[in-house]
Amino acid sequence: MEFRRFRGTDQYLTSSALESAVNCALALERPLLVRGEPGTGKTQLAEAIASGLGLRLIHWPVKSTTRAQDGLYVYDTVQRLYDSRFGEGDVKDIRRYIKYVPLGNAFAAPDRLVLLIDEIDKADLEFPNDLLHELDRMRFVVNETGDEIVARQRPVVVITSNAEKELPDAFLRRCVFHFIEFPDKELMARIVRVHHPDLERQLLDQAIKAFYAIRDTEGLRKRPSTSELIDWIAVLRRAGIASVELDAGTPFLGALLKREQDLIAFAEAANRGRRPRA
Amino acid sequence: MFVEFLYELRDRGVKVGPQEAMSIAQALRLGLHKGTLDGFYETARALCVHREQDLDAFDRAFAHHFRGVPDEAIALTEELMEWLQQPKSRRELTELEQQLLQRMDLDQVRQQMRERLAQQRQRHDRGNRWVGTAGTSPHGSGGTNLAGIKVGDAPGGRGALEVAGERHFKDLRSDVTLDTRQIEVALRRLRAFVREGAEEELDIEGTIDKTARNAGELELKLRPPRRSNLRVLLLLDVGGSMDPHADVCERLFSAARRATHFKELRTLYFHNCIYGRVYERASLMRGIDVLHLLQDCDPSWRLIVVGDALMSPWELQSAGSRWSWTEDSGAPGIAWLAHLAQHFPHSAWLNPEREISWYGTAEIIRRVFPMYRLTQDGLLEAVHHLMRGGARR
Numbered sequence: 304m305e306f307r308r309f310r311g312t313d314q315y316l317t318s319s320a321l322e323s324a325v326n327c328a329l330a331l332e333r334p335l336l337v338r339g340e341p342g343t344g345k346t347q348l349a350e351a352i353a354s355g356l357g358l359r360l361i362h363w364p365v366k367s368t369t370r371a372q373d374g375l376y377v378y379d380t381v382q383r384l385y386d387s388r389f390g391e392g393d394v395k396d397i398r399r400y401i402k403y404v405p406l407g408n409a410f411a412a413p414d415r416l417v418l419l420i421d422e423i424d425k426a427d428l429e430f431p432n433d434l435l436h437e438l439d440r441m442r443f444v445v446n447e448t449g450d451e452i453v454a455r456q457r458p459v460v461v462i463t464s465n466a467e468k469e470l471p472d473a474f475l476r477r478c479v480f481h482f483i484e485f486p487d488k489e490l491m492a493r494i495v496r497v498h499h500p501d502l503e504r505q506l507l508d509q510a511i512k513a514f515y516a517i518r519d520t521e522g523l524r525k526r527p528s529t530s531e532l533i534d535w536i537a538v539l540r541r542a543g544i545a546s547v548e549l550d551a552g553t554p555f556l557g558a559l560l561k562r563e564q565d566l567i568a569f570a571e572a573a574n575r576g577r578r579p580r581a
Numbered sequence: 582m583f584v585e586f587l588y589e590l591r592d593r594g595v596k597v598g599p600q601e602a603m604s605i606a607q608a609l610r611l612g613l614h615k616g617t618l619d620g621f622y623e624t625a626r627a628l629c630v631h632r633e634q635d636l637d638a639f640d641r642a643f644a645h646h647f648r649g650v651p652d653e654a655i656a657l658t659e660e661l662m663e664w665l666q667q668p669k670s671r672r673e674l675t676e677l678e679q680q681l682l683q684r685m686d687l688d689q690v691r692q693q694m695r696e697r698l699a700q701q702r703q704r705h706d707r708g709n710r711w712v713g714t715a716g717t718s719p720h721g722s723g724g725t726n727l728a729g730i731k732v733g734d735a736p737g738g739r740g741a742l743e744v745a746g747e748r749h750f751k752d753l754r755s756d757v758t759l760d761t762r763q764i765e766v767a768l769r770r771l772r773a774f775v776r777e778g779a780e781e782e783l784d785i786e787g788t789i790d791k792t793a794r795n796a797g798e799l800e801l802k803l804r805p806p807r808r809s810n811l812r813v814l815l816l817l818d819v820g821g822s823m824d825p826h827a828d829v830c831e832r833l834f835s836a837a838r839r840a841t842h843f844k845e846l847r848t849l850y851f852h853n854c855i856y857g858r859v860y861e862r863a864s865l866m867r868g869i870d871v872l873h874l875l876q877d878c879d880p881s882w883r884l885i886v887v888g889d890a891l892m893s894p895w896e897l898q899s900a901g902s903r904w905s906w907t908e909d910s911g912a913p914g915i916a917w918l919a920h921l922a923q924h925f926p927h928s929a930w931l932n933p934e935r936e937i938s939w940y941g942t943a944e945i946i947r948r949v950f951p952m953y954r955l956t957q958d959g960l961l962e963a964v965h966h967l968m969r970g971g972a973r974r
Contacts, residue, residue: 323613323623330611331604338633367841380785381801384792388799427841428765471762475631476600482633 315344315351316493324481325352331479334420334438334460336470339483342528345463348483349419352459359416361458363405369426371433374406375443375452397447406434407452410441415456424464431474439477486529488515498533499540509547510536517559522568527559534558586646590629593638597629604628618647764836767960771883771967772809772842782806809842814878814925818888819850819863826933829955830887833931847878853892854914855921871917875924883967884921884928886950890943891934897942915945922949929963931955 309325311317317325325348328335337345353360363374383400386392392399403411409418423431437443441454462478464470486494491511495502510532518526527535535558539547544554560566590597605628614620622643630639780803787802815837817830837846849859849869858868897915912920922928930950932939939947946952951966953959 319619320623320626323620324627327608327613327624327627330613331607333604336631380788381783384788384799384801388792388797428762428769470632472596472631476598478631479627480631481627482630482636 309352309355312351312355314354314497315347316490316497317351318490321348321481321483324479328461328479329459332457334462334478336462336464336475336478336480337483338464338480340485340526340528341465342530343483343485344529345483346419346421349417349421349461349463352461353417356417356459358459359412359414360419361405361409361412361416362419362421364421365423365426365430367425367427369430371430371437374404374420374434375437376401376403376407376445378402378447398450401445401447403452406437407443409458410443410452410454412458413455416458418458418460420460420462422465423462424470432471435474435477491529491532494529495533495536499536502536502540503545506536506539506545506547510539513547513553514559517556517569520569520572522572523560523565524562525560525565531559586625586642587629589642589646590639593642595629595635595638595642596631601629622647763957764833764960765840767957767964768836768840769842770961770964771813771840772811775810776805776807778805778808780805808844810844811842812845812878812882813837813843813847814874814882814884815846815848816855816859816884816886816888817848817850817863818853818886819865820852822853822889822891823933826889826955829933833887833955849874851888853888854896855917856914857912857917871921875921878925880925882925882927884925885963885967886921886928886930887955888930888932889934890930890932890939890946890952892942894942897945915949918946918949927967929953929966931959931963 309317309322309329311322325335327333337348339345349362350360352358378397379400379402383394383397387394405418406420409416420434438460441457442451444451488511491514492507495507495511499507514527514532514535517523535555538555538558542554547553556566556569560569587597587602605625608614608624608628609621614624625643626636626639630636782804784802784804787804788800791800791802792798815834817834819827819830823830834848837843837848840846849861850863850865851859852865855871857871859871859874861867861869892914897918898913928950930946930952931954932943932952933955934943936954939952943952951963953963953966
């Protein structure tokens, strides 16, 4: 069987292991479960797959109150009541009031597309299990009309999860899994280059050095991630800063450390580091 | 080589089964490994590992298994396909997996066991390959393999008692360990829904009814959303004889903390027995009077006490706490416990110790609180009891 392989894009650098995992998911038509620290580009991966394969992307952000049903369709009762009151439209036709939402849309679409189920761990404990059937069979029934929606082309399903909650075994078994590791300095330099192509070498090296030193500070509640480094560099350049030294007076630390305790912890660590030299 | 690798993974705690084997076979047939060992590594990892905690185990298994192996990945495919046609062993299978595999040949297993025993040199527990105890290999004692052969319990028990085909299967996991997810699932049942608070949800039935009564003039009816109304008070015994159970208590605590369906959860600590005070910190700092606590928590709260109920008898019967001289609660421990049990009709005591050690003080406390073991089964029973309305024994 032939399938289109994924090789990353200009905007998204992949590792060979990540490509393998994506290709496994594509070939076996299984959902791809991506986990990793926040800010390591889990969501961007889905965008990259979509643009790399030239497919449309449907984004379904999961919230704490999301139920599996919410991803399939909604029945707009209020609109129907409204129409019946004001005599607009054909109220008898219940199908007019069934609206497909992300998962339902992905199934109903005529062409293959990429469906991103973002941050699945945010929802209720049973949410992944409730989705199993739909994802497995790629079909569902609209209760109000009895219509069965069957996916014409199995969408490429990408599921992201922060490593916070344990997901059910039955769900895990059906997914191809990839854990996005935090990039090393070399890969990080390449990633930054993608976002800031004309960045000066000196600033790049200094910023990355400072960034990893900050990440290694003990006692941080939330360690800064790739996206925060990219933002930080953008701020530095906007402010016309050409070189950064890591100390308590490092400019725009707020772009990297977002919690007050973390800023304090870092300042203390920086002071401790300086004292022996003085 | 391939099958051995899957067993190696299982030995190291990566739970792979026929489903993973089939997936890999399919992936290899599609050429996803690009004919290289590196490609095979990446493909197998994506399919066999389901959580990042297992990545390290996978790497170690892979390094151990394929050390010095040249690029023979293509040969792997054929071997795997062959294996799938004649599955040699069955592990704990789900119904789906049952369908995937045929029942295995008993003679084959016997033969295999003889070979294994010949290779094996030492005692082996909890693996899935060697003959031993508590594992998932088809051979050994106290294991979970459905169609395995039981090796007698006596030392050197070669006179194997064959119980293959008979379901002496027992899910050891639900009996011994409790992971956070299992606790979360059990605690999920602890809920009671009511409609309370701001009216922000459209009541469709009510709207239709009102609209009809209003001669077709649209009239919306709103109602408060359904929310869980359950309040839980968790009292944890800390220190001393509870130290060996700190791990499971920790997991229970974090699962309870994460449960979003409790309206309110209060966790307080005590040491050995409850006297006049319980504490906000595990270090027994910041005490709260039990009588004040009872004023705050009305009888609708669910009370869960976690403790081994082991103490010296006079701790139950004397008025002061043994470990604090300054504290005189005015009543013996058992009176405080009875008072709590009386105040909260829905209460349960979870004991991390086995039932056989529930004697002495535990026996007395058992008469006051319904006692359950802190295992998956016990927790489910306790939750069931808490929801039922707490009929006293």
